[in-house]
Amino acid sequence: MLMQTQPTMKASDADEGTPVSVKIRERIRAARKRFNANDNIAQFIEPGELEQLLDEVEQKMKGVLDSLVIDTENDHNTDDTARRVAKMYVNEVFRGRYVQGPSITEFPNVGHLNELMIVGPITVRSACSHHFCPVIGKIWIGVMPNEHTNVIGLSKYARLAEWIMGRPQIQEEAVVQLADLIQEKTQPDGLAIVMEASHYCMAWRGVKDMDSKMINSVMRGVFLKDSTLRREFLSLIPRKA
Ligand SMILES: [Zn+2]
Numbered sequence: 001m002l003m004q005t006q007p008t009m010k011a012s013d014a015d016e017g018t019p020v021s022v023k024i025r026e027r028i029r030a031a032r033k034r035f036n037a038n039d040n041i042a043q044f045i046e047p048g049e050l051e052q053l054l055d056e057v058e059q060k061m062k063g064v065l066d067s068l069v070i071d072t073e074n075d076h077n078t079d080d081t082a083r084r085v086a087k088m089y090v091n092e093v094f095r096g097r098y099v100q101g102p103s104i105t106e107f108p109n110v111g112h113l114n115e116l117m118i119v120g121p122i123t124v125r126s127a128c129s130h131h132f133c134p135v136i137g138k139i140w141i142g143v144m145p146n147e148h149t150n151v152i153g154l155s156k157y158a159r160l161a162e163w164i165m166g167r168p169q170i171q172e173e174a175v176v177q178l179a180d181l182i183q184e185k186t187q188p189d190g191l192a193i194v195m196e197a198s199h200y201c202m203a204w205r206g207v208k209d210m211d212s213k214m215i216n217s218v219m220r221g222v223f224l225k226d227s228t229l230r231r232e233f234l235s236l237i238p239r240k241a
Contacts, residue, residue: 020052037129037168038177042100050090050098057086093127096166102159104185106150116229117143118236119157120194126165126174128201135169137197137213141182142233144190144222152186160185171197171214179218190222192233 027044028035035041045053061082065072072078090098120140128135141157143149164178175193183191194217203210223230 019056020049021056024049024053037097038170038173040097040101040163040167042098045098053098054086054090057090058083061085092166093125094167096163099163101163101181102156104152104156104160106152106185109145109147109149109151112147113145113149113151114147115145116232116236117145118233119143119154120237122158122161124161124165124195124197126167126169126197128199129168129170131201131205132168133199133201133204135165135171135197135199137195139175139178139193139195140237142190142192142223142237143182143186143188144229145186146189149188150186157182171195171199172216175216175218179220183220188221190224190226190229191218191220192223192230193218194234194237 024041024044025035028041031044033039033041033044059082062072065078065082070078072081118140119142121138122141124135124137124139126135127133139161145151160181161178164174164181175195179191179193182188182193194215196213196215198213202208202212219230223233
């Protein structure tokens with residue numbers, strides 16, 4: 001018995017010094033999965049590891065503050081900044097990378113709804129993958145159901161959007177990820193998403209343009225084929241308001 005447990009203990013002792021990010025990364029690589037900024041990696045994180053990850057990010061953030069030559073020991077404004085930033089990344093603004101998607105109950109379309117349905121504007125908050133600056137805007141979702149389309153509650157669209165946007169994102173990729181997710185959950189005949197957002201990396205730095213907004217869209221199924229339906233959707237979203 002003792003002979004068998006000893007190697008296990010040695011292994012866990014050796015494991016002790018390995019940063020938790022390395023362990024998670026090794027699991028993702030073993031599964032041959034991608035871990036880009038806007039990928040969700042929740043399935044590779046074991047219970048309790050998110051807290052360890054937060055501690056690790058805090059230590060690395062402390063290093064960034066040191067390298068910025070900020071006296072975190074004597075400057076009371078920044079003495080807890082590393083922890084606050086780590087919490088903000090892991091538990092708040094990038095949470096959509098580290099936790100499983102919201103559980104959504106889908107109902108069969110018993111009313112046989114087959115009229116264009118528009119959800120929005122839903123306020124979305126994200127950060128750009130390039131600068132980690134906020135991206136804040138609105139999205140509108142158009143769904144063209146058929147009798148087999150699953151119905152989900154209106155608030156659920158916002159929860160799905162929050163999960164997708166809660167990662168460092170690229171706006172064009174974010175809308176495609178959201179469209180894929182809604183498509184998978186509801187199987188509509190057509191799906192349209194428009195996103196309009198301010199990118200703070202354009203306002204705070206760079207060209208320092210305070211008013212520029214980026215607008216992009218995805219059209220799927222009947223929205224691609226039927227230009228009248230597409231026009232109807234676009235005319236019904238009060239973007240200027
Ligand atoms: Zn940017």
